[in-house]
Amino acid sequence: MPLYEYTCTRCGRTTEELQRFGESAPPACPDCGAPTVRVLSVPAPPSCGSTGPAAGRTCCGREERCDRPPCGEGGPCGSRR
DSSP states (O other): EEEEEESSSSSEEEEEEETTOOOOOOOOTTTTTOOOEEOOOOOOOOOOOTTTOOOOOTSSSOOOOOTTTTTTTTTTTOOOO
């Protein structure tokens, strides 16, 4: 089932709901009961492939950090600043 985000038209609360395909009625706001509207949500991109780097390796497969992003940025694998 897909996960959708809804925003309340009255209080502005954003909630996430699992909803089956074919269900067209948006859920009511859990706080105030007002109608909600579905908002566009962007999934997080995968970092370091689907399973991540091998233990002790960087994103590019090396054992030591390189000077290219994201290694050169000093952050964890896949981080962007």
